[in-house]
Amino acid sequence: MKKWANTAKRSLPGALAVLAVLLLWEALCRVADVAVSKLPPPSAVILSLYHNASLLAEHSRATLAAVAAGLSLSVLVALALAVFMDRHSWLKQALYPLLIISQTIPIIALAPLFLIWFGLGLTSKIVVVALVCFFPMAINLVEGLEQVDPETINLLKVMQAGPAMIFRSAQLPAVLPYFFSGLKIAATYSVMGAVIGEWLAARWGLGVFMLRSMRSYQTANTFAAILVVVVLSLLLFKLTELAAWLAMPWHRHKSVYPEE
Amino acid sequence: MKKWANTAKRSLPGALAVLAVLLLWEALCRVADVAVSKLPPPSAVILSLYHNASLLAEHSRATLAAVAAGLSLSVLVALALAVFMDRHSWLKQALYPLLIISQTIPIIALAPLFLIWFGLGLTSKIVVVALVCFFPMAINLVEGLEQVDPETINLLKVMQAGPAMIFRSAQLPAVLPYFFSGLKIAATYSVMGAVIGEWLAARWGLGVFMLRSMRSYQTANTFAAILVVVVLSLLLFKLTELAAWLAMPWHRHKSVYPEE
Amino acid sequence: AGDGSSSDAEPDKITVLLDWTPNTNYSGMYAALEQGFYTEENLAVEFIQAPGSVIQIVSGGKAEFGVSYQEEVTFARLAGYPVVSIAAVLQHNTSGFASLKDKNITTPADFSGKTYGGWGSPVEEATIKALMEKDGADYSTVTIATTGEVDSLIVIEQEADFAWIYYGWTGVEAELKGMELNFIQLRDIDPALDYYTPVLVAGEALIEENPELIQRFMRATARGYRFAAENPAAAAEALLANAPELDRELVMASQEWLKDKYQDDAPRWGLQERERWESYTQWLFERGLIEEMIDVDKAFTNRFLE
Amino acid sequence: MEEKMERNNEVLILENISATYDSGEARLPVLKDISLRLKKGEFAALLGPSGSGKSTLLKIAAGLIRPDRGRVLLNGQESTGRVQKVGYMPQQDLLFPWKTLLENAALPLLAAGMAKKEASSRVRELLPIFGLEGFARYYPHQLSGGMRQRAALLRTVLIESSLLLLDEPFAALDAITRENLQEWLLSVLERFHRSVLFVTHSIDEAIYLADRVYLISERPGRIVLEQPIELPRPRSRGIITTAPFLSYKALLMKSLQSKD
Amino acid sequence: MEEKMERNNEVLILENISATYDSGEARLPVLKDISLRLKKGEFAALLGPSGSGKSTLLKIAAGLIRPDRGRVLLNGQESTGRVQKVGYMPQQDLLFPWKTLLENAALPLLAAGMAKKEASSRVRELLPIFGLEGFARYYPHQLSGGMRQRAALLRTVLIESSLLLLDEPFAALDAITRENLQEWLLSVLERFHRSVLFVTHSIDEAIYLADRVYLISERPGRIVLEQPIELPRPRSRGIITTAPFLSYKALLMKSLQSKD
Ligand SMILES: Nc1ncnc2c1ncn2[C@@H]1O[C@H](COP(=O)(O)OP(=O)(O)OP(=O)(O)O)[C@@H](O)[C@H]1O
Ligand SMILES: Nc1ncnc2c1ncn2[C@@H]1O[C@H](COP(=O)(O)OP(=O)(O)OP(=O)(O)O)[C@@H](O)[C@H]1O
Numbered sequence A, B: 001m002k003k004w005a006n007t008a009k010r011s012l013p014g015a016l017a018v019l020a021v022l023l024l025w026e027a028l029c030r031v032a033d034v035a036v037s038k039l040p041p042p043s044a045v046i047l048s049l050y051h052n053a054s055l056l057a058e059h060s061r062a063t064l065a066a067v068a069a070g071l072s073l074s075v076l077v078a079l080a081l082a083v084f085m086d087r088h089s090w091l092k093q094a095l096y097p098l099l100i101i102s103q104t105i106p107i108i109a110l111a112p113l114f115l116i117w118f119g120l121g122l123t124s125k126i127v128v129v130a131l132v133c134f135f136p137m138a139i140n141l142v143e144g145l146e147q148v149d150p151e152t153i154n155l156l157k158v159m160q161a162g163p164a165m166i167f168r169s170a171q172l173p174a175v176l177p178y179f180f181s182g183l184k185i186a187a188t189y190s191v192m193g194a195v196i197g198e199w200l201a202a203r204w205g206l207g208v209f210m211l212r213s214m215r216s217y218q219t220a221n222t223f224a225a226i227l228v229v230v231v232l233s234l235l236l237f238k239l240t241e242l243a244a245w246l247a248m249p250w251h252r253h254k255s256v257y258p259e260e
Numbered sequence C: 001a002g003d004g005s006s007s008d009a010e011p012d013k014i015t016v017l018l019d020w021t022p023n024t025n026y027s028g029m030y031a032a033l034e035q036g037f038y039t040e041e042n043l044a045v046e047f048i049q050a051p052g053s054v055i056q057i058v059s060g061g062k063a064e065f066g067v068s069y070q071e072e073v074t075f076a077r078l079a080g081y082p083v084v085s086i087a088a089v090l091q092h093n094t095s096g097f098a099s100l101k102d103k104n105i106t107t108p109a110d111f112s113g114k115t116y117g118g119w120g121s122p123v124e125e126a127t128i129k130a131l132m133e134k135d136g137a138d139y140s141t142v143t144i145a146t147t148g149e150v151d152s153l154i155v156i157e158q159e160a161d162f163a164w165i166y167y168g169w170t171g172v173e174a175e176l177k178g179m180e181l182n183f184i185q186l187r188d189i190d191p192a193l194d195y196y197t198p199v200l201v202a203g204e205a206l207i208e209e210n211p212e213l214i215q216r217f218m219r220a221t222a223r224g225y226r227f228a229a230e231n232p233a234a235a236a237e238a239l240l241a242n243a244p245e246l247d248r249e250l251v252m253a254s255q256e257w258l259k260d261k262y263q264d265d266a267p268r269w270g271l272q273e274r275e276r277w278e279s280y281t282q283w284l285f286e287r288g289l290i291e292e293m294i295d296v297d298k299a300f301t302n303r304f305l306e
Numbered sequence D, E: 001m002e003e004k005m006e007r008n009n010e011v012l013i014l015e016n017i018s019a020t021y022d023s024g025e026a027r028l029p030v031l032k033d034i035s036l037r038l039k040k041g042e043f044a045a046l047l048g049p050s051g052s053g054k055s056t057l058l059k060i061a062a063g064l065i066r067p068d069r070g071r072v073l074l075n076g077q078e079s080t081g082r083v084q085k086v087g088y089m090p091q092q093d094l095l096f097p098w099k100t101l102l103e104n105a106a107l108p109l110l111a112a113g114m115a116k117k118e119a120s121s122r123v124r125e126l127l128p129i130f131g132l133e134g135f136a137r138y139y140p141h142q143l144s145g146g147m148r149q150r151a152a153l154l155r156t157v158l159i160e161s162s163l164l165l166l167d168e169p170f171a172a173l174d175a176i177t178r179e180n181l182q183e184w185l186l187s188v189l190e191r192f193h194r195s196v197l198f199v200t201h202s203i204d205e206a207i208y209l210a211d212r213v214y215l216i217s218e219r220p221g222r223i224v225l226e227q228p229i230e231l232p233r234p235r236s237r238g239i240i241t242t243a244p245f246l247s248y249k250a251l252l253m254k255s256l257q258s259k260d
């Protein structure tokens, strides 16, 4: 009970801020008389959300499938890459440029290749999500692993702990803050990544909905889809925060003493 | 002299890996006889680079201007946000959702607004770059600041150090690894961000060049532009690494003792 | 790909790639789908929107058919993609340059000193240049900008002065909105610019290996377009049924505007004339947009239109 | 309760301090009703079993922890739970890993607004006395345990405050280094009339240095003995074999043991 | 040089060890030609000024640092610069902040392949002896300095090795806790015939515990005195006031002082 009250209290400023932005936006639309086609007022967006609820739900399902699979895949890829790169410095030096290259190429420029390699179905969307998401985690993990105090590793070596145990006992816990920071970034990008994947080629998904409403000048619908994307992303972000809280119990009792 | 030799040595595996990929790709194109336009062999890309050198240089200049300004802006924004959010927890709770929202909206969906607000000039590109880049840094900084040992801050408070000094002496150095990790991610994204910005609205820039060659199926030219983007991104990444090395002298002398 | 005609066999699965989001240009196909014309041919057709990748995927054999346009097919064939235009969806080019009425852009000469907002193809520049030169105006005074995915109607209201639109969709939307446009239709100015857009394409390999499949697909598709011309409302409903995200009002109005443009003055829906392929290719070549002429006889075919 | 005059003469007053830690699962009472007064120029030692709450008491005195009950008065001003400017030396040295020895030691001077150059030369003057000459530019992880402790002590005495709170300042030092620093500390105190409350586990050290020794019981810590040490000053090393010294020692040992 | 027989009886041999640190700017010679042999079941103490290289010597013995010159033999096997399984207790406790006291202490058992449950009950058995009962689930930052040291010692003795390398294991403990743990350690050694090389700054402790005391000079550390302590075992506390004890003490104090 108390915990819930607490969580609610902590979420309040965020909710208020979002609300404030929405109100300002609504006011702006009304006062400045902005054409709905350019920037629909939140009220119109909500209305559109209501009218398209079942359609949006169906599209969301397709998008979420890609997000779930792609995000999980990206976590695995990032972990595996980071661990191997940390263990073998030549591998790190060899792979780092390729990782960066994988991120500097605008996906849309490679869209045809993607679709030919991964097909027009779910796979290509999963790959896009994974490609967008693994990078922040991989970089953060690699950098975090570099920060791990070598003394702690030495101590474990003295105990003749194997690499797996060293990773579990010393490296992983030490890089968890880095990892979760990367995961938060990734979670934030993931839904958008799926939407982009759907723009490349799709039959279903929020990206399809968004593009179709854009092309038929239904800006309120476009924004309704964006709203769904935003809400899903925020949910994923909150889930990540929860996971971080669960995974790092030792962080819970620290606090700086009140000001002055 | 020695340092250079060292750097060269460390870059070698990366260069070799990239070379290996290029060779494989060239071989694939020749053996499998892939039509040049589907996946142009590296040789064709290099040739196109050569033919379009001066044009690409001109476009690159426009892109780099946006990257430089946008990336700098994003660093400032990220730092300012992180510091204020760390100092006032209600601000953090209020702003965090908005930050996330800013990242979950596909930029292309907002393109019309961008066009209206920032026009066809440099500004819109700078905004896109900054929007893409500030987030990884901001999140990493906020998370990093949470990890700072409160005891070190308490110690400085006992000395009656002001917030500015606490930030400079304890918080900033402690979050530098997080910051640079975020900056590496941002640097990687920055050029691509500018290209996307140019797709949305521009007269010049690598994005414009890329789009034109895509639209006319001059795939070798598209890849030449991608190559320039990749090289610029890698350079920025290396610059970030250099900056990190310079900014964290205390990290240079640590190392784990050799295996076994 | 089966031998087909026996209708109790498993239907052949077919993928049609859309070069844009669903719109009234595709209504004939959606009508064929909804009216069961494809089923009658024992085809199970799936539509996937894949803007920007149609040519690559069709020529790669990952999809049987796609929607494209003459200019793209030309570039693509030159680049080595073995795609062939197998039908003209619209008999004439309905695109042109739109601008707000109060900008007073009524002839290409009025482009002088104005800003063009386009989607980034070199053909745009060449076209504007050609039209202006024909009018004796100075092309160098025009600013060309990329405005990518931004709604053209917003583009011409904001940063740019004129944009290239398809009247049957964007023009109709402007009418619905009550925006007053000046519209310079390309083919009115230069007959060479009356190229086919959009067209249906198929890969050479498929044409070679399974012409019969294409035959069946085209038979049903042609029926669909005839149906759309005769029953615009029903065709619009068919489109809406498959893309409920679209604006009904726009679809209806656009369908009404377009219903006579599918077949127009051609003897049959979909037929393409060699001469029009030839003259536009020539036009592109003369302006250096393509480095060599393509063999237009290989670029299109009417053989699947009975 | 006490005369105004006397009060002003007392640098630190702890009144009926009780403290409890909340470890998340259980509540651990650590200090129970501790009262203590430290006169100007007085040197008081805290002796007691490990885990009895001595460090906690120092933190409370510095205002870093708010006690459950009781008051802290610094120079006659109530300061319970508010961080004050005192020469607090934590038990863990808390040297900043990103600062060199010189930079670490100079922190209090910079916090007090001294120019960098001047601070640096002030610190350099003191390095030989602390046996740290030649190590100014070493980072903490390059120093030995005893050197780190000395650096922390150096940093502490540079905090300009009439009160020093030292938590086992000599624990990691060999006998000779320890003696040298003790002498130096006594001379400094004499010159600048600073008061000291310090924690030690060495009975000899407590008697040799202090004017008053407080004996703390096992957790929850109470003061079980307040023993004034009436040995003449300045004291010389020889004193530790004199009869009064040995009788103090016997007394304290007995009291400590009886707490077992 | 030495007989095979004798060699096998020696758990640790250090032969002509010299070591130098490279701090980036300057080279610091730390150890000079140190030789030392530790017999099975022998207890040797290292005494010497702070910064003389004692901790470095222990790290070399554990194989964590490769000396410039000289050899390390463990149980007759050359192991110079190769990490070996020894009961090494570093001077900084190096408890893992993300593990509870119990988890920290259980590390060596888990590294040796013991099941979690069994390890945990093994540790719990020992907690009372170390005065840590009730603190199993505390994180290191919730422990007092002396408790952390005891936890580190507990973790060290659980490393299954015939050799213990202890770096100031009792420095942060009060007299009584220290004595209790000394007794316990002696009893363990007697039962399991483990050998110990340990660093201390307490001459009393060195004489009371050790069979042999090595005196190290100021940096660069050389062995200036190797003093066998021929006091009968088991020793009782009373011994520290006996004549032989005091004469050892006087001798060592003189030798230490003369190094000044
Ligand atoms: N942050 C904390 N959370 C919970 N318990 C704590 C915390 N800090 C200290 N304690 C507990 O309070 C008790 C007293 O700790 P404190 O550090 O004050 O002891 P101490 O007298 O300084 O011991 P030592 O001589 O070993 O340094 C210990 O049992 C410790 O576990
Ligand atoms: N990583 C390092 N890089 C450079 N110098 C180092 C490093 N580690 C230790 N030193 C230096 O080596 C010398 C010996 O250090 P060591 O820790 O071995 O001393 P010690 O005898 O254990 O001292 P103490 O009694 O204070 O613990 C010191 O002067 C220290 O500054």
Ligand SMILES: [Mg+2]
Pocket: D054, D055, D056, D091, D167, E144, E145, E146
């Ligand atoms: Mg303590």
Ligand SMILES: [Mg+2]
Pocket: D144, D145, D146, E054, E055, E056, E091, E167
């Ligand atoms: Mg040491």
